[in-house]
Amino acid sequence: MNRVCEMTGADFPLFAFSHCRDVVAAVSKAGGFGVFGATRFGPEELEEELQWIDAHVDGAPYGVDVLVPEVIDARVAGLKDxxxxxxxxxxxxxxxxxxxxxxxxxxxxxxxxxLDDRKGITPENGLALMEVAFRHPIRLIANALGIAPPQMIEEGKKRGVPVAALVGAKEHAIRQAEAGVDIIVAQGGEAGGHCGEVSTLVLIPEVVRALGKAGYDIPVLAAGGIMTGGQMAGMMAAGAQGAWTGSVWLATPExxxxxxxxxxxxxxxxxxxxxxxxxxxxxxxxxxxxxxxxxxxxxxxxxxxxxxxxxxxxxxxxxxxxxxxxxxxxxxxxxxxxxxxxxxxxxxxxSSRQVVQDFREEYLDAVGALAATVGME
Amino acid sequence: MNRVCEMTGADFPLFAFSHCRDVVAAVSKAGGFGVFGATRFGPEELEEELQWIDAHVDGAPYGVDVLVPEVIDARVAGLKDxxxxxxxxxxxxxxxxxxxxxxxxxxxxxxxxxLDDRKGITPENGLALMEVAFRHPIRLIANALGIAPPQMIEEGKKRGVPVAALVGAKEHAIRQAEAGVDIIVAQGGEAGGHCGEVSTLVLIPEVVRALGKAGYDIPVLAAGGIMTGGQMAGMMAAGAQGAWTGSVWLATPExxxxxxxxxxxxxxxxxxxxxxxxxxxxxxxxxxxxxxxxxxxxxxxxxxxxxxxxxxxxxxxxxxxxxxxxxxxxxxxxxxxxxxxxxxxxxxxxSSRQVVQDFREEYLDAVGALAATVGME
Structure with missing residues (x-):
């Protein structure tokens, strides 16, 4: 459908962030792109989850999201476990x-x-999870909470795995581009989980424009508030190449x-x-x-x-x-x-599968209705 | 282009809220729909402004927005001037x-x-402005801050002038529909001026769906954060029939x-x-x-x-x-x-005229690009 699909192998650029392997596999098999949120797992557990996905995803492309915090609060920097x-x-x-x-x-x-020292959101735990992820046939690795670490960029380039990074402001998008990420996920303040304050509708054109002005040709995914194919089409009309979703998958039985x-x-x-x-x-x-x-x-x-x-x-x-x-x-x-x-x-x-199907139908309906406003059929 | 255009006479459903008569006239003449924000004027001043618009709008349709607050704080309810x-x-x-x-x-x-007692945001001042507005050939009257007053609904029906009302939550949209308004302006928390907390991207489908479920067939305009034709197209893909804009006109020389x-x-x-x-x-x-x-x-x-x-x-x-x-x-x-x-x-x-032209071009580009993702040309 577009460049993000080419980069990741997705048929339909609906990216589904989930901590549940079943959701990831179901979405990818339905033509979307499942992204497994690894953060709450230890390395061995993640290995097990990804093995399960490899065995159940029927060769469809999927990705992994880890959380390597860039900024550590001074109050906790010296604490070792x-x-x-x-x-x-x-x-x-x-x-x-x-x-x-x-x-x-x-x-x-x-x-x-x-609590197991290999759990919890710390840079070392994030990097350990990243290493596990790269041992699997992932088609995307994503980082939230700050600039993607150099290890991720290097390893991604070496293995041909696109690196995505989440941002909530245009300045952060530029910094990510400078660091070498391949896909920007611009996440509005309406998103679940860590988020900024600027709305998705404003952030998408702002980030797309800022990247273009700075000379970066990097596709942008829209995140925050997207629960329907109509909204997905809307954010693509506003400049995104696809949707990055999370909350909608929480309401699946999986x-x-x-x-x-x-x-x-x-x-x-x-x-x-x-x-x-x-x-x-x-x-x-x-x-x-x-x-x-x-x-x-x-x-x-x-x-x-x-x-x-x-x-x-x-x-x-x-x-x-x-x-x-x-x-x-x-x-x-x-x-x-x-x-x-x-x-x-x-x-x-x-079901996750049903959600993907609904998105596809809603997307087609929305595009058709919009095209009709200018006489296209 | 759609029903909102039929109701208001707009050629392109770009609604421009402005306190400046020049902006209102320029937008309407360029095929959009200017809405004059009357709140800061006294009745005589408003009369003068609208006479100017009537003389300069070349018969193009325009509207007026007044502010009749529904809820008066108990601390000020007894103060008479x-x-x-x-x-x-x-x-x-x-x-x-x-x-x-x-x-x-x-x-x-x-x-x-x-301060002149006929200025300031009070129900009586809002109603006085409304009466002035109805003496002119307006094609829309809008109310912000609560349910449109019964006088506005009655007068609008009598004169065939659609009544629009701004809302920031779906419950408010239902209450406005029950009161009899003709057009809902669903305004997200990213909007300038009085606003709620839910983002435009989420609010539009939520309001459209809530109205439909309650059996109301009322068009919804999207407000909040919209500065480009691409965003306008996006919100129309998400269910709106047009865009209600304000901030973008503040950066015009008029x-x-x-x-x-x-x-x-x-x-x-x-x-x-x-x-x-x-x-x-x-x-x-x-x-x-x-x-x-x-x-x-x-x-x-x-x-x-x-x-x-x-x-x-x-x-x-x-x-x-x-x-x-x-x-x-x-x-x-x-x-x-x-x-x-x-x-x-x-x-x-x-210039206001340039903004309308840019919106039109961006709208067409966005619709074309989106249609291309599903193979439409």
Whole structure:
């Protein structure tokens, strides 16, 4: 269909970011392009997941997304493992999480559970995952949170694997281009997960134009808020070469999300998300719950830097999910996950395959309707 | 081109909101649809402006936008004129504005200048302007800030003038439909002026779908962030029947903006705006300056309800503009106006007529490029 398809082997330039291997394989087999989000896995686990994908994707192209943070907060730079990180967390933060959970009837503990040092968002963990990814027949590797590291650029060039990088501002796109990335994913502030503040509709032409002016001929994918083929066509009319999507796959039965969260997604409006530091330590859009209101309140404790915040939040959200699954209505209120404003467009749980088919049909309908406005048939 | 064009007489469904009569006439004559923003005028002044438009628009269709606020803050509901309103403002707010200006070298006074009672955003002023508008051959009347008042709906029906209303959330669209409006302008959070938080890209399909489900067959215009024909085509692919634009016209030589502000627009990035209550009392997106940072700071004074905030801010911004025009660099830093994130896409000052022509060309290019992705020619 266009250059991004040529670069990646996708038939239809719908890129599906998912932490679930089933989604990745299903999307790629349906002609889209699955991108496996590796961040929450350790290297051995990732190896296992990618082996599964290789065995189930029928030779269709897929990619991997890792998270190698470029900027490390000075408060955590000297901490060498998760026990040092846990020890650096003032007990008042743990107490705040404990009180918040127990006041909602969620059993909790003041102590943080131990965490595998090969997990958690750190540069070394990201690079270890990248190495695993390159041992597989991937057709794309992506990095979020800052400039793609030189190791990724070099290895990508050597192996002929395009490197994609996520940006939320035009200046960042230029820096990524200078670093040598092959595809820019311009992600608007309506996106789920880490995001900036500029909307997708504004960011796409701004980034496309800035790259062109700076002399870079790099395709741009649009990310943030895209849940339908009509929106995808729209962002391609505005200058993108395809869509990078995440939230829409969370409402598939294959996804890693809980049934509770999927029900909440179907019920949610676009206004029910919040951009908050209270889960990872960096601004990330999530379904808004009393968790976010409490941490972000003017009289709240403030938030910890990445990756410390996750050491407090992730065990808490695991406990919340457990309690909600057991029928605790108050816990259910607290159930949250990374999701964009597009959650307001989710009306039902559909299979990944069905989502790709719907996108294709909606895309064709939208293009046809638009062409009709200028007399094309 | 489509139903919105049939309803309004527009040749190309590009709606241009402007407080400047020259922009309105130029856009309508070029085949778009100028909408005169009446709010800052008194009834006699509006009469004069519309007479000018009638004499200069060559019979092309145009509309008027008034602002009849639906919800009045309880703190101001009992105040019957601007002197009572001015008296209700705690002197600390005036002092804060005074200190802010003088610390930037802008001559100021602690007392508020008197204001004509027929100006300022109140329901009665909005209705008076509406009556003036209906005495002219308008083809559209629009209301922002809440449900269109019954007088507007009745008068519109009687005279065959479509009534449009701005919304920032799907629930509001349904309420407007129930009230009887003919066209919904769905405005995303990236828009200049009063806006919600949901992005245009998400809001358009959400509103279109919600109206359809509720059984309303009402066309939707997309507003917020649209500065190019490519974006316009994009939002039409996503379900809109046209674009409602504002910020792009501020960078025309005809506009009411100062040369200082136009230069700042050309220099600004999309990230240089802020959604703040510090100008009108309700959240409105503006070019961010130390004014906004000061009022919105955690240790700032907080803001006053509409229309009290404007009694403090508008004279201040008038003084700022004067000082900036006289060459005060610190005053220049404070110069601001309502503008959306799309300001990052403004690269030069162009005539209104040129902007319409550029939109048309970009629209055609975008539709052609999109059609090519599915093999249409």
């Amino acid at each position: 998760n026990s040092e990180r846990a020890a650096a967390i003032d007990p008042s933060y743990r107490d705040f999480a404990y009180d918040l959970l127990t006041s909602h009837g969620v059993p909790s503990e003041r102590e943080l559970p131990p 996804a890693e999300t809980s049934e509770t969260f999927r029900e909440k997604m179907v019920a949610a409006r676009s206004r029910d998300t919040v951009r908050s530091r209270s889960r990872t330590g960096k601004p990330a859009r999530q379904l808004r719950t009393p968790w976010h209101d409490a941490w972000d309140a003017p009289d709240g404790p403030g938030t910890l830097p990445m990756p410390l915040m996750g050491l407090v939040s992730e065990p808490s959200f695991a406990r919340i999910e457990q309690a909600a699954a057991a029928g605790n209505a108050e816990a259910r209120e607290l159930v949250s996950y990374f999701v964009g404003q597009g959650v307001g467009l989710i009306e039902q749980v559909r | 601007n002197s009572e309103r001015a008296a209700a403002i705690d002197p600390s707010y005036r002092d804060f504005a005074y200190d802010l200006l003088t610390s930037h070298g802008v001559p100021s006074e602690r007392e508020l200048p008197p 506009a009411e903006t100062s040369e200082t502000f136009r230069e700042k627009m050309v220099a600004a990035r999309s990230r240089d705006t802020v959604r703040s209550r510090s100008r009108t009392g309700k959240p409105a997106r503006q070019l961010r300056t130390p004014w906004h940072d000061a009022w919105d700071a955690p240790d700032g004074p907080g803001t006053l309800p509409m229309p009290l905030m404007g009694l403090v801010s508008e004279p201040s911004f008038a003084r700022i503009e004067q000082a900036a025009a006289a060459g005060n660099a610190e005053a220049r830093e404070l110069v601001s106006y309502f503008v959306g994130q799309g300001v990052g896409l403004i690269e030069q000052v162009r």
